[in-house]
Amino acid sequence: HATDLDYSSTTLQYRADITASGDDVHVAWTDYNGYTGVSSIYYTKSTNNGKDWTSPEKIDSGNTGVKYGLTITSDDDNNIVASWTNTYTYDIYTVSSTNGGGSWDDAILVSGDTTGLNYMPEILYNEGKFHLVWSDSSYGESLYYTYSTDGSSWADLVYLNEGTTAYYSYTPVISAEGSKLYVAWVDSGDYDGDGSSDYDIVWAVSNDNGETWNDVTIAIDTDTSTTLALPSIASGSGFTYISYQYASGGSYD
Numbered sequence: 001h002a003t004d005l006d007y008s009s010t011t012l013q014y015r016a017d018i019t020a021s022g023d024d025v026h027v028a029w030t031d032y033n034g035y036t037g038v039s040s041i042y043y044t045k046s047t048n049n050g051k052d053w054t055s056p057e058k059i060d061s062g063n064t065g066v067k068y069g070l071t072i073t074s075d076d077d078n079n080i081v082a083s084w085t086n087t088y089t090y091d092i093y094t095v096s097s098t099n100g101g102g103s104w105d106d107a108i109l110v111s112g113d114t115t116g117l118n119y120m121p122e123i124l125y126n127e128g129k130f131h132l133v134w135s136d137s138s139y140g141e142s143l144y145y146t147y148s149t150d151g152s153s154w155a156d157l158v159y160l161n162e163g164t165t166a167y168y169s170y171t172p173v174i175s176a177e178g179s180k181l182y183v184a185w186v187d188s189g190d191y192d193g194d195g196s197s198d199y200d201i202v203w204a205v206s207n208d209n210g211e212t213w214n215d216v217t218i219a220i221d222t223d224t225s226t227t228l229a230l231p232s233i234a235s236g237s238g239f240t241y242i243s244y245q246y247a248s249g250g251s252y253d
Contacts, residue, residue, distance in 0.1 A: 063107035081151035090117035096151025126176035177235040
């Protein structure tokens with residue numbers, strides 16, 4: 001049955017995300033106050049498979065500004081990590097809990113010295129690591145990957161779309177099966193070799209849980225009169241699946 005997780009609030013909530021481990025379910029979202037122009041990241045949890053929920057609490061301590069694009073994940077050892085874009089500076093921040101959401105560390109900056117506007121992070125836990133990807137507005141190399149074992153510190157940033165073929169990159173998504181990681185995104189680079197800057201879906205694959213990455217290749221090709229957008233990705237039983245929006249001539253399918 002449906003449950004209102006923020007029944008007492010008079011503010012606006014959007015871009016909720018959810019993760020679960022065992023009986024514990026964790027939900028976070030952006031809360032926006034239109035009167036003050038302030039937005040915050042709120043969190044609630046259930047320890048009985050979603051039947052009852054804690055009172056929502058603010059978890060973005062140490063990070064001011066407008067937040068957007070919340071994403072959250074968890075492991076089986078009570079570690080939870082959430083990430084978002086701060087649209088005052090267009091940087092990527094994360095916040096983490098090591099006790100199943102009982103308390104949260106201060107938010108930390110992850111995007112560091114990147115030159116573009118960073119946005120739309122996606123996070124996934126797999127085989128002992130929290131894997132984080134996002135894109136920025138730079139021309140060329142602009143799809144970032146990093147990982148953390150607990151969310152308190154992050155490895156050096158890695159470009160997934162290195163090289164001269166990369167143009168503009170959008171909306172990365174990530175999935176895993178075993179030690180394999182799959183990151184797909186929309187890119188206007190000429191990966192299909194047709195000489196045009198159409199928006200195809202490309203991907204990079206890691207066979208060792210993010211330690212190294214294969215070269216970017218075409219996942220779904222399109223012609224110059226169409227645009228592919230908003231991919232989603234899932235992996236299982238030896239297969240990886242991608243869904244997406246197909247835009248052509250004003251029609252969106």
